[in-house]
Amino acid sequence: MNISGKTKVTGLFGYPVEHSLSPAMHNAAFEHLNLDYCYVTFSVRPDLLGDAVKAIRALSLSGVNVTVPHKENVIPFLDEISEESSFIGAVNTIKNDNGKLTGYNTDGKGFMQSLSETGIDIRGKKILIVGAGGASRAIGYYLCKEASEVHLFDVDDKKANSLKEHLNKLKWNVSLAGARSVKDKDFFSGIDIIINATPLGLKPDDPMPVDITLIKSSHVVCDLIYKETPLLREANKIGCKTMDGLGMLLWQGVFAFEIWTGIIPPVEVMRQAIGNRR
Numbered sequence: 001m002n003i004s005g006k007t008k009v010t011g012l013f014g015y016p017v018e019h020s021l022s023p024a025m026h027n028a029a030f031e032h033l034n035l036d037y038c039y040v041t042f043s044v045r046p047d048l049l050g051d052a053v054k055a056i057r058a059l060s061l062s063g064v065n066v067t068v069p070h071k072e073n074v075i076p077f078l079d080e081i082s083e084e085s086s087f088i089g090a091v092n093t094i095k096n097d098n099g100k101l102t103g104y105n106t107d108g109k110g111f112m113q114s115l116s117e118t119g120i121d122i123r124g125k126k127i128l129i130v131g132a133g134g135a136s137r138a139i140g141y142y143l144c145k146e147a148s149e150v151h152l153f154d155v156d157d158k159k160a161n162s163l164k165e166h167l168n169k170l171k172w173n174v175s176l177a178g179a180r181s182v183k184d185k186d187f188f189s190g191i192d193i194i195i196n197a198t199p200l201g202l203k204p205d206d207p208m209p210v211d212i213t214l215i216k217s218s219h220v221v222c223d224l225i226y227k228e229t230p231l232l233r234e235a236n237k238i239g240c241k242t243m244d245g246l247g248m249l250l251w252q253g254v255f256a257f258e259i260w261t262g263i264i265p266p267v268e269v270m271r272q273a274i275g276n277r278r
Helices: 022-032 046-058 083-088 107-118 134-146 157-170 185-189 230-238 246-261 267-277
Strands: 008-014 037-043 063-066 093-097 100-104 126-130 149-153 174-176 193-196 220-223 241-243
Touching: 008 022, 022 037, 022 246, 022 267, 046 093, 046 100, 063 246, 083 100, 083 134, 093 246, 107 134, 107 241, 107 246, 126 134, 134 149, 134 157, 149 157, 157 174, 220 230, 230 241, 246 267
Parallel strands: 008 037, 008 063, 126 149, 126 193, 149 174, 193 220, 220 241
Antiparallel strands: 063 093, 093 100
């Protein structure tokens, strides 16, 4: 990759960002297509987020991705956000169009595409989402359109109830799964797909997000963390169909790439790039 005075810059705002796989996949795609772009990470402290957004205009960055902890807090600094981002309440992609900053959210769409290519059909299925944070909002926006039932569980009941009420504004059938439900064998026997949308599994000593003894081989188990977590490892032993979060990471990046450049990127090149760095 040759960097020149004409090179267009994209990147990632987050805190921390050192672990990110995004530079590898985006730079591989730029190089493959011979596009004069580059992708870098920006470690942005929360108290400096507003200044960082102003810098997108000041430095004529083509756009950036946004990750933890800025996805929600970045919205007030933008000129416009997509309808989807407005409902989800979070932005993960910003495009700079001659100084006008527009926010998008490609996380949910990326998750749905990863389900599709893994061969997981959610139509008419009963789904349990564990965790009620921003990731749950993003995937819930899509899951609720096709699933027959969506159950939410979070150790913070108020947080789960808030998300339930938010999703049900669109007349979807979302209900809460309380602490008793997620320990109940009969409840689990009625669930088709279990999705971990919490950070549990990032650290070796993290507890399981659900009781592994209640999971059966008929369950589909997904984890938004992009590695084989203890949950997925145990589910694989049981014989479940499983999916980690690497596909979601890939496809949200594919859609962000297209927003910035107007070009459909080489998906397999990007997939290989993050696979090699995992």
